[in-house]
Amino acid sequence: PSLINPNNFPAKLWLLVNSPCVHSIHRDAPGEGLLIDQRLFKCELLGAGRGCAMGPNSDRAVETAGLFKTKNFASFIRQLNLYGFCKSVSGLEGSMEGAKPGLMGADGSSSAGPLHHFHNPHFRRDRPDLLIHLKCLTRANKVKLGASLEVKCLPPNSFQL
Amino acid sequence: PSLINPNNFPAKLWLLVNSPCVHSIHRDAPGEGLLIDQRLFKCELLGAGRGCAMGPNSDRAVETAGLFKTKNFASFIRQLNLYGFCKSVSGLEGSMEGAKPGLMGADGSSSAGPLHHFHNPHFRRDRPDLLIHLKCLTRANKVKLGASLEVKCLPPNSFQL
Amino acid sequence: PSLINPNNFPAKLWLLVNSPCVHSIHRDAPGEGLLIDQRLFKCELLGAGRGCAMGPNSDRAVETAGLFKTKNFASFIRQLNLYGFCKSVSGLEGSMEGAKPGLMGADGSSSAGPLHHFHNPHFRRDRPDLLIHLKCLTRANKVKLGASLEVKCLPPNSFQL
DNA sequence: GGCGTTCTAGAATATTCGTAG
DNA sequence: GCTACGAATATTCTAGAACGC
Numbered sequence: 453p454s455l456i457n458p459n460n461f462p463a464k465l466w467l468l469v470n471s472p473c474v475h476s477i478h479r480d481a482p483g484e485g486l487l488i489d490q491r492l493f494k495c496e497l498l499g500a501g502r503g504c505a506m507g508p509n510s511d512r513a514v515e516t517a518g519l520f521k522t523k524n525f526a527s528f529i530r531q532l533n534l535y536g537f538c539k540s541v542s543g544l545e546g547s548m549e550g551a552k553p554g555l556m557g558a559d560g561s562s563s564a565g566p567l568h569h570f571h572n573p574h575f576r577r578d579r580p581d582l583l584i585h586l587k588c589l590t591r592a593n594k595v596k597l598g599a600s601l602e603v604k605c606l607p608p609n610s611f612q613l
Numbered sequence: 614p615s616l617i618n619p620n621n622f623p624a625k626l627w628l629l630v631n632s633p634c635v636h637s638i639h640r641d642a643p644g645e646g647l648l649i650d651q652r653l654f655k656c657e658l659l660g661a662g663r664g665c666a667m668g669p670n671s672d673r674a675v676e677t678a679g680l681f682k683t684k685n686f687a688s689f690i691r692q693l694n695l696y697g698f699c700k701s702v703s704g705l706e707g708s709m710e711g712a713k714p715g716l717m718g719a720d721g722s723s724s725a726g727p728l729h730h731f732h733n734p735h736f737r738r739d740r741p742d743l744l745i746h747l748k749c750l751t752r753a754n755k756v757k758l759g760a761s762l763e764v765k766c767l768p769p770n771s772f773q774l
Numbered sequence: 775p776s777l778i779n780p781n782n783f784p785a786k787l788w789l790l791v792n793s794p795c796v797h798s799i800h801r802d803a804p805g806e807g808l809l810i811d812q813r814l815f816k817c818e819l820l821g822a823g824r825g826c827a828m829g830p831n832s833d834r835a836v837e838t839a840g841l842f843k844t845k846n847f848a849s850f851i852r853q854l855n856l857y858g859f860c861k862s863v864s865g866l867e868g869s870m871e872g873a874k875p876g877l878m879g880a881d882g883s884s885s886a887g888p889l890h891h892f893h894n895p896h897f898r899r900d901r902p903d904l905l906i907h908l909k910c911l912t913r914a915n916k917v918k919l920g921a922s923l924e925v926k927c928l929p930p931n932s933f934q935l
Numbered sequence: 936g937g938c939g940t941t942c943t944a945g946a947a948t949a950t951t952c953g954t955a956g
Numbered sequence: 957g958c959t960a961c962g963a964a965t966a967t968t969c970t971a972g973a974a975c976g977c
Binding site: 781843851852855856860861863911913 | 941942945950952
């Protein structure tokens, strides 16, 4: 019944975090969240070619070209929220701990953008089976899902203790 | 009872994907789907001779001439949907893995059109016997087929994990 | 109350037909409809740079860059229908009578694409004041507009007598 | 009546904008 | 400041409906 549509946002997100060619977004250490480098993300995936170290002949330009139609980082954040992701105000800033290697320029200028930490209980590294619970939370879909669990955000480890 | 009419759409489609002369449409790697190059398709099969590298003396112009009456790519898509094919926007874009060779100009300009990926569980490379299940899904036919399997789209390998 | 949002489709359309830099879409002779050259439109406005006579340094590339996010001509047609435009199957084919000059290549190959004729009683050349009646006909908006006049298409001069 | 072609509409997600908290 | 969300439009994919052969 509820199969994963490869055209929709969750599938794209899963593709990105598992792609060795994408350097702007990946999992955090516990595997329950996402770490997103805003500047790199705009370069790699939103077509902001300027101020970015990669050229048009980059390998990753192929696989992820046209994945999103927007050029606004805010729209990507809106998608995350629509699918139940919430921001964690962790202390990390400007450093990609556990980050994939590469793409760092000689002066390190291409990274070091604002770093965002999001998480979603249904987006775990080892649990692709939970992806079917990621629904676009439109008004209509919320009604369908019933007045069931109205758990909002912020409960699960908003601070890493 | 249910024989395959060579004049109907499924038979034509089977002919196309198995023809060595047709370069705009062929199977994907798993053999369960179709890859269609929109620009090439319009040139080869819909009579849009302009902007296309092939001349009127091309060999493939003979075999497939007049296969379709339409000149609109959208009408071809409507047929695909009517026979139960569904689109998946897989990650491949502009790369034809397992593609047939040829027709690519020196600058590659004649290909590289928008690439569409469709699939249908009854249109498998090694299973011509399943073609009899491809029915034109008109209102009347849907009623005949009963409220039986309401499987819509996306089942076959919708996500490669 | 009902002001025209310059970011919405009707305003963009009005901009296009009145721009001297856009050659793929303009008004028909009576000023009640639109004539759209599909091939030119895809080149000028949908980013199909290939097979098009204009280069990236073209003047019109500036004004209309990023007006639409889609690359599919079908999506543009969907917008036309959503705003109440209907297609007229007039007799003209491949000729732009009353067309703006320019952009025609030496061999005339850059034009001569499929020509579409649409019209809408609220999109008249001399009546920008009617634009406020162009509403996105979503389900919700239709309900708001009430079960009032259910006039569909084709009434207004479907054939030019 | 079945099938192909065409035009329009439904339905769901994607994108944008504004704003409450 | 700034996060999350409502609401409206935009885009995509599929289906309905009408018509001709």
